[in-house]
Amino acid sequence: MLKTSFFPCKANALGAPSGFPIKLSSTVLVKAKRPIHLKASGAKMELSITRPDDWHLHLRDGELLEAVVPHSSHHFGRAIIMPNLKPPVTTTAAAVSYRQSILKALPENSDFTPLMTLYLTDTTSPNEIKLARESGVVFAVKLYPAGATTNSQEGVTDLFGKCLPVLEEMVQQNMPLLVHGEVTDPDVDVFDREKVFIDTVLSPLIQKLPQLKVVMEHITTKDAVNFVQSCREGFVAATVTPQHLALNRNSLFKGGLQPHSYCLPVLKREIHRQAIVSAVTSGSKRFFLGTDSAPHERTKKECSCGCAGVYNSPVALSVYAKIFEEAGALDKLEAFTSFNGPDFYGLPRNTSKIKLSKTQWKVPSSFSFKFGEIVPMSAGETLDWLPLPLSP
Ligand SMILES: NC(=O)N[C@@H](CC(=O)O)C(=O)O
Numbered sequence: 001m002l003k004t005s006f007f008p009c010k011a012n013a014l015g016a017p018s019g020f021p022i023k024l025s026s027t028v029l030v031k032a033k034r035p036i037h038l039k040a041s042g043a044k045m046e047l048s049i050t051r052p053d054d055w056h057l058h059l060r061d062g063e064l065l066e067a068v069v070p071h072s073s074h075h076f077g078r079a080i081i082m083p084n085l086k087p088p089v090t091t092t093a094a095a096v097s098y099r100q101s102i103l104k105a106l107p108e109n110s111d112f113t114p115l116m117t118l119y120l121t122d123t124t125s126p127n128e129i130k131l132a133r134e135s136g137v138v139f140a141v142k143l144y145p146a147g148a149t150t151n152s153q154e155g156v157t158d159l160f161g162k163c164l165p166v167l168e169e170m171v172q173q174n175m176p177l178l179v180h181g182e183v184t185d186p187d188v189d190v191f192d193r194e195k196v197f198i199d200t201v202l203s204p205l206i207q208k209l210p211q212l213k214v215v216m217e218h219i220t221t222k223d224a225v226n227f228v229q230s231c232r233e234g235f236v237a238a239t240v241t242p243q244h245l246a247l248n249r250n251s252l253f254k255g256g257l258q259p260h261s262y263c264l265p266v267l268k269r270e271i272h273r274q275a276i277v278s279a280v281t282s283g284s285k286r287f288f289l290g291t292d293s294a295p296h297e298r299t300k301k302e303c304s305c306g307c308a309g310v311y312n313s314p315v316a317l318s319v320y321a322k323i324f325e326e327a328g329a330l331d332k333l334e335a336f337t338s339f340n341g342p343d344f345y346g347l348p349r350n351t352s353k354i355k356l357s358k359t360q361w362k363v364p365s366s367f368s369f370k371f372g373e374i375v376p377m378s379a380g381e382t383l384d385w386l387p388l389p390l391s392p
């Protein structure tokens, strides 16, 4: 497949208004045009922050990978890559090979670094954790309770019964456990699944293995905020997505069913949204950026049984900046986007900078590719903060 086309215009698909070209695969069709730039009146406010990382990202594989990777690599330095492919990335060998595919799909001259993860199953061996650590390219292990979310069928059915030796080896190897924190019991109300998971799985796990590093991914409730805050700093942390900061569950039904706002864990009540906004804008080191950007083709979202996942990479930084601005906490944005994550993982912070300009830009209504379309979060809306290209 040809991979040489560039956005020829002065703006790229993300709206960066300079001559910084972004290489996209030849499968990109013209609908992914530049966003419309509205001139902000008066002097433009610009924020310069250390290049952010994304600590929870779905890049998929094949043509979907080629399509979406530029939206992350353009502004983010590194990303924790989720392993829920079909088949899932359950071994170090598979993670190494998936990493190669990602590197191959990157735009020319990109220095984006994928940080790989393993998909935990009932049969993952402690030795696999040793191999993962030795590889130098696997940075975490992901727990999907079987049936909890997209491609989780091969996930864990009984964490304490089946996975304790592996978890003990993870403690030895200082390998973090990343958690999709929802129970799968059909009798538990879908809006309560995170809280019940905390009470029945996470709390007992941390009591049993207090040395295990755990990231509660994409938290959605005040219960999760309280739980993370009650744990030992440096051992338990949480990622937070743009959609769970910006939207509450009313958004799912606003003017009719809104499939592009449907993700798991599902959006919650306003009180929960407010609790996670307070948590991230408080300056606490326990919370960091993880977009959970999860692309699905339009036809797989707009159908009788739609997939869960919000594609937010193109808008994530704009949405985060708006949330911090509204909370009067723009001074805390950089720690959330660029410091707390690497500090938790024990990795160096990025040294380059990006700028966010207070400039309005219009999000494309969809991105079109040969294989189909992807509808981003905030499709067709005008956002306030525009990420500019990397400065040297
Ligand atoms: N968040 C989602 O709704 N979907 C994710 C899986 C996940 O992170 O749970 C996906 O892979 O599509």
Ligand SMILES: [Zn+2]
Pocket (backbone or CB within 6 Å): 149, 180, 217, 218, 264, 265
């Ligand atoms: Zn998840």
Ligand SMILES: [Zn+2]
Pocket (backbone or CB within 6 Å): 056, 058, 082, 292, 293, 294
């Ligand atoms: Zn995810």
